[in-house]
Amino acid sequence: MSPAQDEVRRRPGGRSAKVRAAVLRATLDALAELGPDAVSISEVARRADVHATSIQRRWGSRDKLVLDAMLTHSQEQLPIPDTGTARGDLIAFARLIRSYLATPLGGALARVMAATEDDPAPGRAEFWRSRYDSASAIVDRGVARGELAAGTDPRQALELLIAPLHFRLLLTRQPLGDDDLERLADAVVRSFAAQGLS
Amino acid sequence: MSPAQDEVRRRPGGRSAKVRAAVLRATLDALAELGPDAVSISEVARRADVHATSIQRRWGSRDKLVLDAMLTHSQEQLPIPDTGTARGDLIAFARLIRSYLATPLGGALARVMAATEDDPAPGRAEFWRSRYDSASAIVDRGVARGELAAGTDPRQALELLIAPLHFRLLLTRQPLGDDDLERLADAVVRSFAAQGLS
Structure with missing residues (x-):
C-alpha cells in the first residue's frame, strides 16, 4: 500500500483534505505565475486535475478560492x-x-x-x-x-x-x-x- | 514667438535641456508601461523623437539612462x-x-x-x-x-x-x-x- 493510500485509509476525510490541498496549491502556483487577474476556476481545475464544478461547489467563487489559498498558505508558513x-x-x-x-x-x-x-x-x-x-x-x-x-x-x-x-x-x-x-x-x-x- | 522658442532664446543650453527632459520623460513612461527589462535606448529614442546615437553618446548605457531618469524624477518630486x-x-x-x-x-x-x-x-x-x-x-x-x-x-x-x-x-x-x-x-x-x- 502506498503512503498516500495509507493516509486515506487511516483518516476519514483524508481524500477530501488531499483534494483541498491540491486545489489550494494549484491556486497559489497559478497566482504566482499568472497574477490574480488571470486565475480562474477552470485554470485551477486543469492544474489540480479536479472538476471545475467541484471547486465551484466547495469554494463558491474564484475570489473566495484565492483568499482561502493565500490565507491557508500564510497560516502554515x-x-x-x-x-x-x-x-x-x-x-x-x-x-x-x-x-x-x-x-x-x-x-x-x-x-x-x-x-x-x-x-x-x-x-x-x-x-x-x-x-x-x-x-x-x-x-x-x-x-x-x-x-x-x-x-x-x-x-x-x-x-x-x-x-x-x-x-x-x-x-x-x-x-x-x-x-x-x-x-x-x-x-x-x-x-x-x-x-x-x- | 512660442514660449518654447522663447525659452530656447533666453537660456543657453535650453535646447539641450529640453531634449534631456524629453528623453528622461520618455524613459519613465517606457519604464512604467513596459517594465525596466523592456526599456531600450531605441525604444526611448522612438518615444522622444531623438536619435538613438544621441542618447547613447550622452548617457552611455541603458542602465545609466534609467538611473538618471528615476533619480531626476525623484529629486524633482x-x-x-x-x-x-x-x-x-x-x-x-x-x-x-x-x-x-x-x-x-x-x-x-x-x-x-x-x-x-x-x-x-x-x-x-x-x-x-x-x-x-x-x-x-x-x-x-x-x-x-x-x-x-x-x-x-x-x-x-x-x-x-x-x-x-x-x-x-x-x-x-x-x-x-x-x-x-x-x-x-x-x-x-x-x-x-x-x-x-x-
Missing part, C-alpha cells in the same frame, strides 16, 4: 510565535517572514500582489485583516506583560515590523541579516515601550 | 523638507511620498520596480543609496538639534518611515490619511528620540 517576550516574538516573526519571502513561491506571490491593480479588492483587505488579527497576539501579550504601552495599536506596531521586510524584498533589494531583524524589532519595541507613551 | 523639526520634516516627507505614489506615473513605477526580478541590479542599489543620502539630512539635523539620539542610523530611521508608505500602496492598499502619517512620524521619532537610546 507564518505561525505566530510565542517566545515569552515581545522582542523575541517580533524577531521570530520577522525571521519567518524573511524565510517565507525568500522562497520562490512566497517571493513571487508578494511581487504579483504588489504589481496587480485590483482596487477595490475585498479579498486583499480581508487577507490582511485576518493576518493582522492573528499577529495581534504578539502585541496584546506584550501589553499584558507590561513591555508595550497600554493602548498600543497592534496593527501600527506590526506594520512597523512587517513593512520594512517587504520594502527591502520588493524595492531596495538590500539583504536582511539577523542583525537587521534585531535592530528592527528593537526599534519597534522602543517606539511602543511602556514608558515611551506615558 | 520629492525634495527633502526642512521645516525646523524632525517630526515636521518626517511628516512633510511622508506627505510628498504619499502624493508621489498616488500619481499614475509614481504608482506605476513603484509597482513595476516591485515586480521586476533584476538581481543583481546595480542601478537599483545606486538609486536607493542616492535617495537615502539626500534624505539623511532630516535625521542629521534632528540629531544636531538634540531631537534624535546621537548615533541614529539615518537609513534605519528613514526606512521605518518610508517602508510603511510603500507597503500600504503595494500590498495592503489601506488608505493613508494625514493622521496615519502623523502617527507614523511620531512612532519613528519615539523610536529614535534622544532619551530613547540613552
Whole structure:
C-alpha cells in the first residue's frame, strides 16, 4: 500500500483534505505565475486535475478560492510565535517572514500582489485583516506583560515590523541579516515601550 | 514667438535641456508601461523623437539612462523638507511620498520596480543609496538639534518611515490619511528620540 493510500485509509476525510490541498496549491502556483487577474476556476481545475464544478461547489467563487489559498498558505508558513517576550516574538516573526519571502513561491506571490491593480479588492483587505488579527497576539501579550504601552495599536506596531521586510524584498533589494531583524524589532519595541507613551 | 522658442532664446543650453527632459520623460513612461527589462535606448529614442546615437553618446548605457531618469524624477518630486523639526520634516516627507505614489506615473513605477526580478541590479542599489543620502539630512539635523539620539542610523530611521508608505500602496492598499502619517512620524521619532537610546 502506498503512503498516500495509507493516509486515506487511516483518516476519514483524508481524500477530501488531499483534494483541498491540491486545489489550494494549484491556486497559489497559478497566482504566482499568472497574477490574480488571470486565475480562474477552470485554470485551477486543469492544474489540480479536479472538476471545475467541484471547486465551484466547495469554494463558491474564484475570489473566495484565492483568499482561502493565500490565507491557508500564510497560516502554515507564518505561525505566530510565542517566545515569552515581545522582542523575541517580533524577531521570530520577522525571521519567518524573511524565510517565507525568500522562497520562490512566497517571493513571487508578494511581487504579483504588489504589481496587480485590483482596487477595490475585498479579498486583499480581508487577507490582511485576518493576518493582522492573528499577529495581534504578539502585541496584546506584550501589553499584558507590561513591555508595550497600554493602548498600543497592534496593527501600527506590526506594520512597523512587517513593512520594512517587504520594502527591502520588493524595492531596495538590500539583504536582511539577523542583525537587521534585531535592530528592527528593537526599534519597534522602543517606539511602543511602556514608558515611551506615558 | 512660442514660449518654447522663447525659452530656447533666453537660456543657453535650453535646447539641450529640453531634449534631456524629453528623453528622461520618455524613459519613465517606457519604464512604467513596459517594465525596466523592456526599456531600450531605441525604444526611448522612438518615444522622444531623438536619435538613438544621441542618447547613447550622452548617457552611455541603458542602465545609466534609467538611473538618471528615476533619480531626476525623484529629486524633482520629492525634495527633502526642512521645516525646523524632525517630526515636521518626517511628516512633510511622508506627505510628498504619499502624493508621489498616488500619481499614475509614481504608482506605476513603484509597482513595476516591485515586480521586476533584476538581481543583481546595480542601478537599483545606486538609486536607493542616492535617495537615502539626500534624505539623511532630516535625521542629521534632528540629531544636531538634540531631537534624535546621537548615533541614529539615518537609513534605519528613514526606512521605518518610508517602508510603511510603500507597503500600504503595494500590498495592503489601506488608505493613508494625514493622521496615519502623523502617527507614523511620531512612532519613528519615539523610536529614535534622544532619551530613547540613552
